[in-house]
Amino acid sequence: MSATIALVDDDRNILTSVSIALQAEGFTTRVYSDGETALKSLIDNPPDLAVLDIKMPQMDGLELLRRLREKAAIPVIFLTSKDDELDEALGLAMGADDYIAKPFSQRLLIARIRAILRRTEHASPALAGQPNEPVALPIERGRLTMDPQRHRVTWAGAPVTLTVTEFLILETLAQRPGIVKTRNQLMDAAYHDDIYVDDRTIDSHIKRVRRKFKQADPEFDAIETLYGAGYRFADD
Template identity: 40%
Template sequence: MNNYLIAVVDDDRNIRELVEAYLSKENYRTVGLESAEEALRQWHDDPPDMWVLDVMLPGMDGYEFCKRIRSEAEVPIIMISARDNEVDKILGLELGSDDYLVKPFSPRELVARVKRHLQRWYKSRGSEENAQELQSSPRIEVGQLELIVEERRVRWLGEEVEVTSKEFSLLKMFAERPNRAFTRDEILILVWGDDYFGSDRAVDHLVKRIRKKMDDLPIESVWGHGYRLRNEGGEQ
């Protein structure tokens, strides 16, 4: 039996219990929550390994909750909604969800997606830890940006900045090759893994989050291509 805890957040009791039943059959631990406010308390008391999150919730909606969680961690999030609108799907992905499933959906399909996201995410975490152990350069400096790799810490303009796992991975990728322009597809493979199947808008959202945390960090948009970290006077 695995120890993954999956939180199912939906104000529809029937859907919540159905999803929990199917996940329990696969030996996942589950917790059912009716609102984002309950989910936030769960996050602080006993953080789940994954979220299955309804968009339409009483009080705080699923989009806002997703945004809050994503500002702190990169655990997988699957959003579910009755809205079969491309704009809604894109918004969910831009806010940091890993997947978007439209109601009514097959519980078996949901379970399959849960398995895939958990395998990808925790395999990625293991790879990051192994890579960290093999890292020959404990520090990387580009201008006023400093990465303490072994401790996974970031300093910008002399101040320490709290970053999530993917934010650190993106900054490390840029800092190791300053001035090099990366395509969105390259970034997806290097940061998310080559089995990621979501939208490349996830890259734009991750860059936006970093820019918000680190004012004046010279991450430049390369029109029609992707992004690069500028290092004036540095080598290409």
């Protein structure tokens, strides 16, 4: 079954051209020209991934993502303008999985979509029991429990909802408590296919993960920063 990609952009030329390109690659597409219309559809009938433009009238991409994250954990790629560094940082802090600056190559967008979908499949219960697929065992580290097959995370029994990228970064840290992981190592764990992201992207994801755990436990401090080195999960 082909993956379904939702495209939300007020530029109909982009919607048409990207939709055609994705369909040529075997994807099913759904297109929306405004955030308000897209929101209900994305919640009621979630796609496999959503591509959201940030700059839209009425409800922009940031507000759409904020409201979407209250109901669903759909992987999201943001489309941003080249000069909108603040919007990029806000988008990542709010839980976007990736971003691409306009004007963009459709080939690059398709590569990013495929990479995120593969990461989603890695965390999907559908993989359990498939031939030649290693079964990822649950991870228990103190009050943290991670179930990769079900993409479930709890802290002291309280559920914590993570995006695919956030899950993979935390999984990499939790697999070896006390061991420092550089930003490059975390990039390699969360982003495949030689896709480049900068240090700020990883830092934004870490901040987002910490914020989510602090909502479950205000005293959460299990992810430690080693300045100049990287991050580690506390070795209790």
